[in-house]
Amino acid sequence: MTTYLILYTTVDGQTKKIAQFLAEKLAGKVTCQPLEEDIELQSFDKIIIGSSIRYGHFPKKLYRFVKKHQSILEEKQADFFGVNLIARSPEKQKVENNVYVRKFLEKVTWQPKNVYIFAGALLYTKYRFFDRKMIQFIMKLTEGPTDPQVDSEFTDWKQVTSYANQLNHEK
Ligand SMILES: Cc1cc2nc3c(=O)[nH]c(=O)nc-3n(C[C@H](O)[C@H](O)[C@H](O)COP(=O)(O)O)c2cc1C
Structure with a gap:
């Protein structure tokens, strides 16, 4: 085995x-x-x-x-x-x-x-304030999800x- x-x-x-x-x-x-x-x-x-x-x-x-x-x-x-x-x-x-x-x-x-x-995965609800803002910004630039209440698994x-x-x- x-x-x-x-x-x-x-x-x-x-x-x-x-x-x-x-x-x-x-x-x-x-x-x-x-x-x-x-x-x-x-x-x-x-x-x-x-x-x-x-x-x-x-x-x-x-x-x-x-x-x-x-x-x-x-x-x-x-x-x-x-x-x-x-x-x-x-x-x-x-x-x-x-x-x-x-x-x-x-x-x-x-x-x-x-x-x-x-x-x-994009786990907005788990991120701390700074990380959430940064990831939201990156997602905005790259046309990804930006709703901080919604987690997404890709x-x-x-x-x-x-x-x-x-x-x-x-x-
Ligand atoms: C603070 C932070 C920074 C991240 N930076 C990048 C990045 O630079 N590029 C990218 O493609 N993904 C980035 N990600 C996405 C992570 O790679 C992704 O969420 C992954 O699922 C994390 O895996 P882990 O939970 O095993 O650490 C970032 C996520 C967080 C929370």
């Missing part, structure tokens, strides 16, 4: 939700947990790392993790998925069109086996399912 390790960073929970959804779809033994620097990786067959964007950046701990564990990530043919709101438009789900994921892959020397980009669960199916076939 294939053993999977899914590691995620999350602020409002959407990347965790995607990671857990993926975990449920995988036919194998899955460990799904927040990304931390000192995690034992060797005992897993396959590693998947998911992370979300905040004001244009992935968290620093993701960079530290990748730097520290690059050789084992390559040995385990680890995958990466990025979560952000620009990916609510399908062309921004391609690496070459998604500035955040493209820049991340340029900055690190790690080359994930597969890279996926999933649209995240994640396409069919895409996450097809990624899980692909992983199940890789075995």
Whole structure:
């Protein structure tokens, strides 16, 4: 039985939700947990790392993790998925069109086996005042939802399912 390790960073929970959804779809033994620097990786067959964007950046701990564990990530043919709101438009789900994921892959020397980009969630009712105003402003510019009382989830669960199916076939 294939053993999977899914590691995620999350602020409002959407990347965790995607990671857990993926975990449920995988036919194998899955460990799904927040990304931390000192995690034992060797005992897993396959590693998947998911992370979300905040004001244009992935968290620093993701960079530290990748730097520290690059050789084992390559040995385990680890995958990466990025979560952000620009990916609510399908062309921004391609690496070459998604500035955040493209820049991340340029900055690190790690080359994930597969890279996926999933649209995240817009959770106005959870955001603090400053974040809500900033996101509203960005949404106005990019013709997204601006009603602060309405939360929206843009994640396409069919895409996450097809990624899980692909992983199940890789075995
Ligand atoms: C304060 C804040 C800043 C964000 N900045 C960006 C951004 O620069 N670009 C983008 O595409 N999405 C941005 N997002 C959207 C998040 O990437 C999206 O909400 C995602 O679902 C968050 O995942 P998480 O809950 O796992 O952290 C931002 C969201 C918040 C709340």
